[in-house]
Amino acid sequence: MARVVIMGGGVSGHTAATFAKKWLGNKHEVVVTPNSLWNWIPSNIWVDVGEMTKEDVTFALAPVYKKAGIDFRQAKALGIHPEGKEGSDKPYIVIEYTSKEKEGQKEELTYDYLINATGPKLNFAATPGLGDANGLGEHTVSVCTADHAVHANHELQKVFQKAKTTRQKILVGTGHGMCTCQGAAFEYIFNIEHEAKEAGVRDNLDIKWISNESFLGDFGMGGFATSSKVFAESLYIERKLDWVIGAHVNKVEAGKAHYELLDGTMGVEEFDFAMLLPPFAGVGLKAYDKAGADITDTLFAPNGFLKVDANYAAGAYENWKASDCPHTLQNPTYHNIFAVGIAFAPPHPISKPMSSPNGTPITPTPPRTGMPSAIKGEALVR
Numbered sequence: 001m002a003r004v005v006i007m008g009g010g011v012s013g014h015t016a017a018t019f020a021k022k023w024l025g026n027k028h029e030v031v032v033t034p035n036s037l038w039n040w041i042p043s044n045i046w047v048d049v050g051e052m053t054k055e056d057v058t059f060a061l062a063p064v065y066k067k068a069g070i071d072f073r074q075a076k077a078l079g080i081h082p083e084g085k086e087g088s089d090k091p092y093i094v095i096e097y098t099s100k101e102k103e104g105q106k107e108e109l110t111y112d113y114l115i116n117a118t119g120p121k122l123n124f125a126a127t128p129g130l131g132d133a134n135g136l137g138e139h140t141v142s143v144c145t146a147d148h149a150v151h152a153n154h155e156l157q158k159v160f161q162k163a164k165t166t167r168q169k170i171l172v173g174t175g176h177g178m179c180t181c182q183g184a185a186f187e188y189i190f191n192i193e194h195e196a197k198e199a200g201v202r203d204n205l206d207i208k209w210i211s212n213e214s215f216l217g218d219f220g221m222g223g224f225a226t227s228s229k230v231f232a233e234s235l236y237i238e239r240k241l242d243w244v245i246g247a248h249v250n251k252v253e254a255g256k257a258h259y260e261l262l263d264g265t266m267g268v269e270e271f272d273f274a275m276l277l278p279p280f281a282g283v284g285l286k287a288y289d290k291a292g293a294d295i296t297d298t299l300f301a302p303n304g305f306l307k308v309d310a311n312y313a314a315g316a317y318e319n320w321k322a323s324d325c326p327h328t329l330q331n332p333t334y335h336n337i338f339a340v341g342i343a344f345a346p347p348h349p350i351s352k353p354m355s356s357p358n359g360t361p362i363t364p365t366p367p368r369t370g371m372p373s374a375i376k377g378e379a380l381v382r
Contacts, residue, residue: 009033012341013117015377175276177248220364
């Protein structure tokens, strides 16, 4: 029986696993993910304002996979050995268990087909003060995980309480010049504005947007057919929200976000509460050939995302085409390896690349959000 191993149990990985079970019933499906809970990440923005709870946006994976007949390993993948090892041509991955029962134990898990659906590393360390290698720092909050969202709501309620007597400043947006998923922050800032009205403190709040987009409504897509610039600007003006765009946040400290603009000028925004998204990177998987030599650069792009059948040699912006994007999400070197969701390496941004006169790139990276990730998870298995 062929074995399909799926690294990651998020939106795309979980979707791929369930459809693989439905359509490839004669295969042995294995899901490897370090998390015991599944999180519908797009709804974290409601947890962040107290409209939903963590329990509303998560569920336990183990009982779901047990019922579906899917082999579930609560573990993190450490490395890929696509050529096997001495004495065996069978490809495998090395995993390390994170469950309480087996925490720290390592295992070699062979596969016939491998799907990389790990999602990203939340690269808070890319911006000094935003966080470090261990994750979110002390100066800001995040919408990226369910636990982050619970923490964010706790801090937001403190600010609302203070706003009953003292004017407060709220800053929401991107925490680096190469961030993606501006849409999540966009939704969150309007959730905050609405909840502030409901709490009766809106008039005592200054709420500001800061983003690496070159115009409001870019969303890392260069805008939409119906002018997203028009509707975004209209919403901000209607809700009395100020904005700073074309900004690379390069340092965060207590109550202050330092930034560089596309024109090269520097600025500082003060805040009492800030939600600044981190940039994404690959999770740091390594790859080795049969002799044990490191071939990570063969399998992964410099940003840590897995290479697929995309056109990585498209060149200048003027040459970019939709056909540069992957069609099968298949690795070009090892054809039994695929990547989906935020785990694959896009060929290039979608928005026009820009940088400041100082050479600092300030360009949204390609968004790969919930709905597309789920659709691609299904399409890959199909």
